Amino acid sequence: MSNQLTTDPSKSAQRMRAGSMTMTLMPWILAAGALMLMPFIFTSSSALTIMNQMWITVIFALAYNMLLGQGGMLSFGHAVYAGVGGFACMHIMNASDFFASFPLPVLPVFGGIFGAGLAMIVGSFSTRSAGTVFAMISLGVGELIAASSVIIVAFFGGEEGISGDRTYAMPFFGNEFLQQINVYYLTSFWVLLSAALMYLWSRTPVGRMANAVRDNPERAEFLGYSARWVRYYSFVASGFFAGIAGGLFAINYEIVTEENLNTASSGVILLVTFLGGVGFFFGPIIGAIVFTLVQTVLSLQTELWAFYAGSLFLATVMFFPGGLAGLLMMHVPVFKLGKAKLLIEPYFKTLLPAAIGILGLCALVEMTFHFRHATKGDNEMTLFWTTFDSHTVLPWLIALAVTAVGLAIAKRTAPALKEAWSDANSAGEVS
Amino acid sequence: MSVPALELTGLTKSFGHAKIIRGIDLSIGKAERHAIIGPNGAGKSTLFNLITARFAPTKGTVKLHGEDVIGLQPYQINRKGLSRSFQITNIFPAMTVFENVRCALLWSQGYKYSFWNLVNNSRRLTEGADAILDQINLLERRNLPAGTLSYAEQRALEIGITIAGGADVIMLDEPTAGMSHSETDYITDLIMKVTEGKTLIMVEHDMGVVFGLADRISVLVYGEIIATGKPADVRADPKVQEAYLGAALEAEH
Known part of the structure; x- marks a missing residue:
C-alpha cells in the first residue's frame, strides 16, 4: 500500500519485484548503519540512555500500530502487554539458576512470549469486534491489570515494583552488559530485528487481510476470512512485540513498576503512534523519536514539556491527521x-x-x-x-x-x- | 438429475411481526444464469442476505451444492464456493485496486492466516490479480486507491473481487444500479464474460439487462415468488404482468 512504490503496470511482475527488493532493503541497511554509528556521534552517557529509551519506544509504538494503523483497533490499554512482558523478564532475571543458563540478549524473547500469551487470553474475547467495544474492553482490561499490581504483589511487587540485576545472565561472548554501551547495542539489535519482523508481518497474507478488515470487515468475511480471527492474529502479534519492548525496558532500567502497565503509559503510546502517523509503517518510528526527545531533552529545559507535547498532539490530530509521517509523505x-x-x-x-x-x-x-x-x-x-x-x-x-x-x-x-x-x-x- | 447449485426450501424471514420473506422454494441449476426481479421492498436484498448468512432465516433451509449451509458464517459459506457483491459498493477504499483483488485471491490460493508467506513473493498471486484486473479492464488503475475510482469502475472492481476467489456460485446485487446506459452495457458484457460456466444469481432492476442475461427469471412480490421460468414465459405470465412487469415494461418503452 503506502510502502509500495508506484510501478508501471506494463512491466512484468518480476521486474517490479526486483526493483522493490532493493528499494525495501535500502532503508534497513541505512538504519543498521545509523544504529551502529550513533554512539560515536552522541557519546555522553545521557545520550545513550535517551537513545535506549527511544528504541524501546520505537518497538512499542510499532507494535501498537499493528493494531491502530494496520488493524483499525483503538486500544486504551496496550501498556499492559509491554508491562507484563517486562515483569516476566524481571522474574526470570531473579531466577538466578535459570537466568544464568542463557545470555542476556535472549531475554526479551521471554517478554514477547508472555506479552503474546496475555494477548491470546484477552484477545479471545476482545477481538470479536473492532470499534467502541474493542476500545472499552482494552480500557477495562488495562485498568484491571494495573489495579492487580497492588493486589498480586508476588508478581507485580506492589508499589515498589520488581527489580533485578541483568549482569547475572550467562556472559555473551564474555560480555556481562555492565556498561550502558553494551545495553545500547543489545537494544539496537532488537529494534532492528523487531521492526523488520513487523514490517514483514505487514506483507504476509494475514497482515494484508488486517488492512482489509480495517477498511471493511464485512467484505473481508465474504472473501473467506473471519474478521475476528484476522484481528486476533494481529492482536497476539502486537502483544508479542509489546512484550519484547517490555523485556528491553527491564534490561535497561533493571526495575519494572506499576507505571509500566497503567493507563497513563497506554495513553502515551497512543499519543506517540498518532503523532508519528498511523497510515505509514515508519510513522510510529518518527513519533517515538520526536516524543522521546520532547520527553527527555525538552524536559530538561522546561517543566512544561508535557504541555507542549500535548499541544503538539492536539495540533496533529486537528490539522495533520496523517501525523508527521503523513506530513512528510504529502511531499512525495x-x-x-x-x-x-x-x-x-x-x-x-x-x-x-x-x-x-x-x-x-x-x-x-x-x-x-x-x-x-x-x-x-x-x-x-x-x-x-x-x-x-x-x-x-x-x-x-x-x-x-x-x-x-x-x-x-x-x-x-x-x-x-x-x-x-x-x-x-x-x-x-x-x- | 444432478444436484442443484443452490436450493431454497421454505425460506422464511420475519423482523418482529413483519414477514419479509414468506416461504420461498427455489432451485437453481449449475451454470444457470438466474435473475430475481420484483418491485421495491419485495425482499430481494433480504433474500440475498439470507442465502449468504448476513441474516439468519426464521425458518427454512439453504442448500449449496446439496449441502445445508444454515448456521454457517459468511466466511465459511464463501469457502464453499459462494461469492457475492453488494447493492451499495462494498470494496476496500483505502487499499489500491490491485490489493483489493489480491486480498480476494488469498483464501482461494490457500494462504489462509499464514504469516510465513510474503505476498509480494508469490508470482501466482500477482499474476492472478493482474489477470482479473485485465478481465475487468482496470489494469491501468492498478496502483490507485480504490476509493478514487469512478462509480462504474468501483462497481467493476466489486465484480472483480466477487469472482476473483474462483467461486462457482456468484451472486450480484443490482450490479448496474445508478449507471448510465453505456456503463450498463459495459457491466453487462463484463458479467457475461466473467460468469461463463458459473452459476449466476442476480437481483436487477434494469429489464434490458435481465432479459439479456438471464436463462431463467423469478419474480418476487411481497416476499413470495409468484413466477419462475424462462424470460419469455415470465413475460407472458398474467400474474407477473399484473403485479409488476407490465408497469416496468411500459416504463422501458
Whole structure:
C-alpha cells in the first residue's frame, strides 16, 4: 500500500519485484548503519540512555500500530502487554539458576512470549469486534491489570515494583552488559530485528487481510476470512512485540513498576503512534523519536514539556491527521513532479514567522508560569539565553509583539503558500 | 438429475411481526444464469442476505451444492464456493485496486492466516490479480486507491473481487444500479464474460439487462415468488404482468 512504490503496470511482475527488493532493503541497511554509528556521534552517557529509551519506544509504538494503523483497533490499554512482558523478564532475571543458563540478549524473547500469551487470553474475547467495544474492553482490561499490581504483589511487587540485576545472565561472548554501551547495542539489535519482523508481518497474507478488515470487515468475511480471527492474529502479534519492548525496558532500567502497565503509559503510546502517523509503517518510528526527545531533552529545559507535547498532539490530530509521517509523505508527489523548488520560498515566508510567533507564544506561557509559580522574591528568569525580570512590563511587551507580528506575517503569507502548494501538486495529475 | 447449485426450501424471514420473506422454494441449476426481479421492498436484498448468512432465516433451509449451509458464517459459506457483491459498493477504499483483488485471491490460493508467506513473493498471486484486473479492464488503475475510482469502475472492481476467489456460485446485487446506459452495457458484457460456466444469481432492476442475461427469471412480490421460468414465459405470465412487469415494461418503452 503506502510502502509500495508506484510501478508501471506494463512491466512484468518480476521486474517490479526486483526493483522493490532493493528499494525495501535500502532503508534497513541505512538504519543498521545509523544504529551502529550513533554512539560515536552522541557519546555522553545521557545520550545513550535517551537513545535506549527511544528504541524501546520505537518497538512499542510499532507494535501498537499493528493494531491502530494496520488493524483499525483503538486500544486504551496496550501498556499492559509491554508491562507484563517486562515483569516476566524481571522474574526470570531473579531466577538466578535459570537466568544464568542463557545470555542476556535472549531475554526479551521471554517478554514477547508472555506479552503474546496475555494477548491470546484477552484477545479471545476482545477481538470479536473492532470499534467502541474493542476500545472499552482494552480500557477495562488495562485498568484491571494495573489495579492487580497492588493486589498480586508476588508478581507485580506492589508499589515498589520488581527489580533485578541483568549482569547475572550467562556472559555473551564474555560480555556481562555492565556498561550502558553494551545495553545500547543489545537494544539496537532488537529494534532492528523487531521492526523488520513487523514490517514483514505487514506483507504476509494475514497482515494484508488486517488492512482489509480495517477498511471493511464485512467484505473481508465474504472473501473467506473471519474478521475476528484476522484481528486476533494481529492482536497476539502486537502483544508479542509489546512484550519484547517490555523485556528491553527491564534490561535497561533493571526495575519494572506499576507505571509500566497503567493507563497513563497506554495513553502515551497512543499519543506517540498518532503523532508519528498511523497510515505509514515508519510513522510510529518518527513519533517515538520526536516524543522521546520532547520527553527527555525538552524536559530538561522546561517543566512544561508535557504541555507542549500535548499541544503538539492536539495540533496533529486537528490539522495533520496523517501525523508527521503523513506530513512528510504529502511531499512525495511534489518531488515526483520535480516542483519542490516552488515551495521553498513560500515555506520560508510562512513557516519561519509562524515558528517565531509560536516561540513568542511559548515565551508568554513560560513567563506566566514563572510569574505564578516562582517562589516569592525570585523574579529573575532565563528564557532563550536571556535573563530578565518577569515582574516588569518590557519582557511581556516584547514577547507579545513577537508573537503577534510572527503570527500575523504567517497569516498574511499563508494564502500564497496554499497557492504554491496547489501549483506544485498540479500538472501531470496522477489520475 | 444432478444436484442443484443452490436450493431454497421454505425460506422464511420475519423482523418482529413483519414477514419479509414468506416461504420461498427455489432451485437453481449449475451454470444457470438466474435473475430475481420484483418491485421495491419485495425482499430481494433480504433474500440475498439470507442465502449468504448476513441474516439468519426464521425458518427454512439453504442448500449449496446439496449441502445445508444454515448456521454457517459468511466466511465459511464463501469457502464453499459462494461469492457475492453488494447493492451499495462494498470494496476496500483505502487499499489500491490491485490489493483489493489480491486480498480476494488469498483464501482461494490457500494462504489462509499464514504469516510465513510474503505476498509480494508469490508470482501466482500477482499474476492472478493482474489477470482479473485485465478481465475487468482496470489494469491501468492498478496502483490507485480504490476509493478514487469512478462509480462504474468501483462497481467493476466489486465484480472483480466477487469472482476473483474462483467461486462457482456468484451472486450480484443490482450490479448496474445508478449507471448510465453505456456503463450498463459495459457491466453487462463484463458479467457475461466473467460468469461463463458459473452459476449466476442476480437481483436487477434494469429489464434490458435481465432479459439479456438471464436463462431463467423469478419474480418476487411481497416476499413470495409468484413466477419462475424462462424470460419469455415470465413475460407472458398474467400474474407477473399484473403485479409488476407490465408497469416496468411500459416504463422501458
